[in-house]
Amino acid sequence: MEAHNGEDALIKAVLFKPDLILLDVMMPKMNGWEVYGKLKEHAELKEIPVIMVTAVSQLDESFENINAQNIKGYIKKPFDFSELIKTIEKNLGQAVDGSPFGSLS
Numbered sequence: 001m002e003a004h005n006g007e008d009a010l011i012k013a014v015l016f017k018p019d020l021i022l023l024d025v026m027m028p029k030m031n032g033w034e035v036y037g038k039l040k041e042h043a044e045l046k047e048i049p050v051i052m053v054t055a056v057s058q059l060d061e062s063f064e065n066i067n068a069q070n071i072k073g074y075i076k077k078p079f080d081f082s083e084l085i086k087t088i089e090k091n092l093g094q095a096v097d098g099s100p101f102g103s104l105s
Contacts, residue, residue, distance in 0.1 A: 006030025010038055013045050020091055022075070022084075025054045036071070049091040053077060 001016065003009035005028040013021060021039070025032040032052055039045045049072040072091045075084060 004028075006032070006035040009035050013039060013048070014042070017044060018048060020088060021048055021050045022088075023050050023052055025052055051075060051087055051091060053079075 001012055001018070003012050007029045009021075009023065009027070010030070012018075023032045023035055027035070030038075032054075036050055036052075039048065039050065052071050052074040054074055055077045073087050075087055
């Protein structure tokens with residue numbers, strides 16, 4: 001599922017409790033670091049792995065935050081689909097078939 005801003009991301013995380021969250025650093029209404037902080041304050045959401053998505057120009061600052069906050073990884077924009085899948089698989093501990101609907105078998 002997709003959220004168009006930080007507030008929407010938090011609402012959807014509470015409602016749907018996803019297995020993993022890809023969180024963009026730059027979002028309207030609430031940036032990725034603010035959303036991450038709120039997720040970690042919520043008892044039911046704090047264990048969800050978070051992978052930050054950041055533009056190359058933001059990487060130096062983002063990398064410091066990633067290390068300090070125990071984020072599960074990061075993806076640099078623009079990214080290629082295979083890099084995204086490898087990072088997700090690493091954090092979920094399972095293969096992802098590339099289908100937007102998960103495994104269809």
